[in-house]
Amino acid sequence: MKLLVCISKAPDTTSKVSFAENNTKFNEAGVQYIINPYDEWYALVRALELKETLGGTVTTITVGKADNEPTIRKALAIGADDAVRIDAEASDALAVAKQIADYVKNNSYDIIFCGKETIDYNGSQVGGMIAELLDLPYVSLASKLDVNGNTATLERDIQGGKEVVETNMPFVISCAKGMAEARIPNMRGIMAARTKPLQVISGSEVSKLTEIVAYSLLPEKAGCKFIDAENPGELFQLLHNEAKVI
Amino acid sequence: MSVLVYTEPHHGKISKNATEAASYASKLAALLGTTATALVCGEASDTETLGQVGISKILQVASEGISQFDTQKLSKAVQEAVRKEMATVIVFSHDFSGKAIAPRVAAKLQAGLVAGAVSLPDTSNGFIVKKAVFSGKAFAHVSVTSEVKVISLLPNSFSVEKTGGTASIESFLPEIGKAGVVVKEIRKESTKLSLTEADLVVSAGRGMKGPENWGNIEELATLMGAATACSRPVADIGWRPHHEHVGQTGLAIRPNLYIAVGISGAIQHLAGVNGSKVIVVINTDAEAPFFKAADYGIVGDAFQVLPKLIEAYKQFKASNN
Numbered sequence: 388m389k390l391l392v393c394i395s396k397a398p399d400t401t402s403k404v405s406f407a408e409n410n411t412k413f414n415e416a417g418v419q420y421i422i423n424p425y426d427e428w429y430a431l432v433r434a435l436e437l438k439e440t441l442g443g444t445v446t447t448i449t450v451g452k453a454d455n456e457p458t459i460r461k462a463l464a465i466g467a468d469d470a471v472r473i474d475a476e477a478s479d480a481l482a483v484a485k486q487i488a489d490y491v492k493n494n495s496y497d498i499i500f501c502g503k504e505t506i507d508y509n510g511s512q513v514g515g516m517i518a519e520l521l522d523l524p525y526v527s528l529a530s531k532l533d534v535n536g537n538t539a540t541l542e543r544d545i546q547g548g549k550e551v552v553e554t555n556m557p558f559v560i561s562c563a564k565g566m567a568e569a570r571i572p573n574m575r576g577i578m579a580a581r582t583k584p585l586q587v588i589s590g591s592e593v594s595k596l597t598e599i600v601a602y603s604l605l606p607e608k609a610g611c612k613f614i615d616a617e618n619p620g621e622l623f624q625l626l627h628n629e630a631k632v633i
Numbered sequence: 634m635s636v637l638v639y640t641e642p643h644h645g646k647i648s649k650n651a652t653e654a655a656s657y658a659s660k661l662a663a664l665l666g667t668t669a670t671a672l673v674c675g676e677a678s679d680t681e682t683l684g685q686v687g688i689s690k691i692l693q694v695a696s697e698g699i700s701q702f703d704t705q706k707l708s709k710a711v712q713e714a715v716r717k718e719m720a721t722v723i724v725f726s727h728d729f730s731g732k733a734i735a736p737r738v739a740a741k742l743q744a745g746l747v748a749g750a751v752s753l754p755d756t757s758n759g760f761i762v763k764k765a766v767f768s769g770k771a772f773a774h775v776s777v778t779s780e781v782k783v784i785s786l787l788p789n790s791f792s793v794e795k796t797g798g799t800a801s802i803e804s805f806l807p808e809i810g811k812a813g814v815v816v817k818e819i820r821k822e823s824t825k826l827s828l829t830e831a832d833l834v835v836s837a838g839r840g841m842k843g844p845e846n847w848g849n850i851e852e853l854a855t856l857m858g859a860a861t862a863c864s865r866p867v868a869d870i871g872w873r874p875h876h877e878h879v880g881q882t883g884l885a886i887r888p889n890l891y892i893a894v895g896i897s898g899a900i901q902h903l904a905g906v907n908g909s910k911v912i913v914v915i916n917t918d919a920e921a922p923f924f925k926a927a928d929y930g931i932v933g934d935a936f937q938v939l940p941k942l943i944e945a946y947k948q949f950k951a952s953n954n
Contacts, residue, residue, distance in 0.1 A: 398767075506767070515735070524813025549820045597746070600774050604771050622913065626890065
């Protein structure tokens with residue numbers, strides 16, 4: 388079974404979010420980059436589990452410049468067999484999806500894994516776009532995946548519950564919580580990752596259709612109004628008369 | 634030119650998320666000097682809601698099997714509606730369905746997609762849409778340059794306005810092809826109220842000291858008609874089900890009121906709840922970081938505060954009925 392996992396870097400979850408250059412750029416000063424948690428904990432680890440039980444290979448694919456390589460090496464340390472980096476600007480979701488779809492057209496895979504979204508741009512877009520560009524079935528926000536022969540059974544999150552679905556390979560999946568548990572790379576994995584193949588290929592020409600022109604921060608809270616713990620009932624009067632939410 | 638909004642009935646009704654998206658679409662149509670059409674994929678008994686929020690035409694999809702969710706079929710239905718209505722902007726809710734279908738439609742139509750929009754576009758100089766980024770910690774202003782545009786609207790970020798109109802209804806039979814994904818079973822979660830659509834949420838964390846102490850949390854939530862949620866550590870150690878976990882790696886929610894009990898407010902938890910309109914924090918530790926993000930706070934022991942709150946809510950309810 389050939390498994391492809393789309394990996395993107397994202398600022399560490401504890402990063403302070405601020406902006407530079409007149410609020411047009413994310414301020415990267417002091418920001419540590421990690422593998423986007425949904426790509427790592429859920430997509431990559433589930434792909435590795437399937438490989439371990441059913442056999443096959445796990446390849447990661449990333450669209451971006453050389454500054455992505457530390458996170459790609461981490462994915463290899465966790466257990467991916469090899470990695471592909473498409474050397475192109477990850478300008479927007481469709482541009483990323485087109486690069487990956489072009490690669491897959493020439494290198495077929497049975498399952499293409501994505502995380503449910505990146506924790507920086509929160510778009511939840513790339514998986515569905517790859518599926519459309521390749522005319523493949525797409526299961527979004529999946530929390531469970533089992534493979535039996537050519538058929539996969541999945542659970543996906545829906546409004547107020549879960550849906551159990553079936554599809555045939557090849558297909559695209561975006562992975563949400565529940566899919567797998569995080570793995571910490573061991574020393575052997577970290578050593579092995581240094582020599583695993585990381586293929587860099589040049590991207591195709593794609594135009595970008597969206598561009599972030601500015602950022603802004605959430606408006607500051609006016610401050611917390613404290614209520615006496617001995618007489619907490621005042622809370623409901625405030626929520627009713629002042630905040631008007633109950 | 635027109636604006637098209639995707640809606641998918643939920644238990645035979647137009648959902649709150651779909652109503653918000655429809656209201657957004659009709660406002661956007663007015664801004665662009667055109668009209669808004671709603672595509673209804675499935676049976677709904679209350680389609681008049683769509684007219685009331687300003688939709689002028691409803692395309693009721695009558696193709697067989699449309700209500701069996703599959704992104705390939707639904708994407709085809711949307712594409713055919715786009716051609717029929719000559720739509721230049723397509724609006725979705727950024728909910729479970731919108732996240733699954735909007736990217737397909739955008740890729741097919743070579744349309745720029747703004748996922749998670751929080752307000753109407755600024756059309757004074759181009760087409761710039763504000764969307765939530767960094768898990769709710771900031772906004773990005775996204776310029777869309779393609780001719781056709783797709784917007785998915787973040788739930789509970791846009792106020793529905795009832796304008797009181799009526800929409801014409803037309804039966805619509807798009808060629809949707811075969812499903813690539815077959816639905817085998819739908820499992821409803823045990824919770825009575827869907828967390829992502831709840832207006833009020835009562836949430837608790839490690840401060841509750843053990844799963845046996847959730848009785849007061851559930852009682853308060855039931856009294857208030859609120860959904861229950863929890864922090865990540867509590868779901869990870871199995872005190873609460875995973876589907877209740879809100880935060881960076883769980884569900885992101887945007888209720889009108891979020892009451893957090895015994896949750897310190899780590900940045901990853903805040904990322905999942907900072908879109909809430911009003912936040913109430915109850916914690917023994919006055920230095921808990923969550924108080925900085927709160928509108929109202931109670932410094933006190935949950936085991937003493939909660940019974941008092943429950944009594945106070947009963948009185949509040951009695952005096953306000």
